[in-house]
Amino acid sequence: MAIFIADQPGVPATKDTHAFSKKYIVVISLISALGGYLFGFDFAVISGALPFLQNQFHLDSYWEGFATGSLALGAVAGCVIAGKIADRYGRRPGLMYAALVFTVSSVVMALSVSREMFIGARFCAGIGVGMASMLSPMYIAEVAPAHLRGRLVAINQLTIVIGILITNLVNYWLRNSGADAWRWMFGLGVVPSSLFLLGSFFLPESPRWLVKVNRVQEAEKVLLRIGDTAFAKQALQQIAASLQGISKMNYSGLLQKQVIPAVLVGIGLAVFQQLCGINTVFNYAPKIFQSIGANQDDQLMQTIFIGGVNLVFTVLALLLVDKLGRKPLMLMGAAGLTILYIFIAQLLGAHVASVSWFLLAAIGLYAMTLAPVTWVLISEIFPNKVRAEAIVVATVSLWIAYFMLVFTFPVLFEKWKEQSFYIYAGVCAVGTLFTWQKVKETKGKSLESME
Template sequence: MEKHDIAIKMNKSYTVLISLIVALGGFLLGFDSAVISGAVRGITVYFEMTDAMLGFAVGCVIFGAMAGNLLAGPMADRFGRKSVLIVVAALFAISASWSALATGYTEFIIARIIGGVGIGGAILIAPIYIAEIAPPKLRGSLVSFNQLNIVIGISVAYFSNYFLVNLGEDSWRWMLGVEAIPALIYFLSLFTVPKSPRWLILKFNKVDLARSITAKIGGEAYAEATVAEIQGGLAKKEKKGRLADLFQSKYGTIMTIALGVAFFQQITGINAIFYYAPTIFEQAGGSTDSSFLQAIVVGLTNLVFTLVAIWLIDRLGRKPLLLIGTTCMTIALLLATLAFNNATYTFDQSTLNKIENVELRDKLDYLDGNTFSSQSELFEALEGKLDNASFLDFKRNQITNFISVNATLVLVAILLYVAAFAISLGPVMWTLISEIFPTKIKGIAISVVGFFNSLVSFSVTQIFPWELTNLGPTTTFALYALLSFIAILFVYRYVIETKGKSLEQVEELLIRP
């Protein structure tokens, strides 16, 4: 009995090790996504960006991810999950190095898009690989390793930005370039992991090799049962899935769940929070240093509650976590809305003197002694008093000098929002879509859903700077709160539970006759 227990532990350790290596792609994804938040001010000045240019510079990585989404699934089906991840690691290294050395706006965008292609591949293929090698009782936790690594990457990026921000006007180059180091480590470590047993059987019918890999994971008996189940599932498939297959009525439930969860994961604003965390805290009146420090707290909160999600996902289940998380997200966004709605804007000599631009300060001097109860009221008072360039400078760079807001409530709201996302839509979405698609259509389906997810994310990050500048934080967070509430209703109505079921059992549960 003792030997048997040791063997199980060794097998489990082997599976965990493989999953952690593959999930390093998530680390790079998270790092790449969050590191730009610290570089925003530097790249805005260096490349002389407008709001639209900044939005695209930040969001173009998602534009690249959409291309990666479309390519990753079919390429993974053709060349294997492992091969695609090796290419992904190389793309991260190229992007990090090039974006750090860029001297022109177009060159910088191209480098960022290359990294985006890597993100599109990593975010889809790493969960697929892990789901295909993991035993059913561990699958939720192991697939969540990818999300764990994403949030570790985000946290490390915030720490890195905090320690590099004072290196001078070129600090943004160091922030972006340091990512090349973990990218190289990921590239080399991927050569040590085996190929997916399911892919080996599907693509080449290499049953013996698949059985030997699976035996290392769970022993001979587990290997025999798993291989037989894979073969039984594949025997039902007549041909490789095509894009048109996704629109068949029998896949209606699967596509509704996948596209719905993918939509709400991004439309509720998570990437806007991560990409612009320091900017949000500056909107609440914080200094540059304190806003970077608060961004670190956001990253650590994300990390801690992702660990909670990994502990709960195979115990509590996918749907309960989604319901709890989206409810708390809605509450958090309403708190942020309340905090900014109660903000006031005070103009006196002490606040006016914070503006270094003497010409702009003189134009605003007539407001001395005035206090405004909302941003819209302030903007009405400024209408016609400033030219377009001065008004844009005020909205983007100077308004934080005059705001008085409950900064503690803003911080609590953001931390609650991030914690709620980290136990729900963050890890659960990727776990669900790695589970619910049958092998026949998995590659093409994952690509379509990932592309859609990235498209929504790109839209959110592209318009967020415009929203903060023109709608103000109150309306922006109110819109996200409404969308988060709709997400609760969607999860309650459509999402089903997959906890503890094999991939083949999930397929039988979801596909309509």
């Protein structure tokens, strides 16, 4: 039996007049967010596996960057595929397909016998990552009440960082298991992907998609499990009004004069979240710490510290995103990283071990601000009529930017070393100005009211 909990006072929209089944909302959000865990797994596993892959497949800096970045190329394809599936068949089937792709690709990566086979399998893993990166936050945003939406969408980021931390721990545990340790690192991805596939069978379909395809009674049943009768009635009216005249996915709608500003802001946020440079630390921590003389054990241990800090500050973000708001956190992250990167560049150039503290500070700041809040904003700022299409475009832009970042970093670091971080400091300075001028606050507003 559902337990209904009245909303807390002090937040706008419908919060004070409705009761919600908070337990049910959290459970379905957590199941959907398992896609984020798999995102974190595939994102982090390459860091611990790269030293083994370099020996196994004789990777130079070019192929090292391409093997890492192939995940992003697959993610671009995954976003497009997810958009079509989400529009035609619903959000829930898309999440199920993503889980299946994760499972198969993990097995193939573990069994790879050539560089090309591994990169092809990692590309396929990227398809699953791209699907999950788009569908999980979209699904959560569409089932969550306005006053809970920020922290519930941020749960997706929490599962990402939990995936990163656990994967880093497993990589460290397997580090002395022989030349084939990397196969176990990738193969163990079958476990969480199977759990995600099983859990997705228990998810309800998004009420907004159900209304869009004229399955209004089913949408009402889902909304009644989320909130009380008054909430369900009001939500149905708002959703129907916002979807009037729209029946299928149509990217031309993104070119409407009133939509273009939101689309450009979404693309800008997505690209900035990646080009700000922090994922070079996640993916290439061993390479960075090797440059200051750390041995392989110390390099992999640093990835655990990175994962731990990432987790702690992501939890802090969950507590702040619906209190401080989206824009203040984005500004804090962008400006803070600008300053930290300057110190990091100077300390790396001096080969000072204390650079690790500044790298951890940068990870913590990113985890509390840009990492979760970007996904929250991307899931919120677009009108219902073009939400799926706009999220596809924004998420594709994010993954293209991620590929550019991780593909170029090994070459940049080999040539310029610590000077690379001055480039990322410049990007963050531009991102601060962009956020200040273009991003609007969305805290406490329903998806329909923001239109």
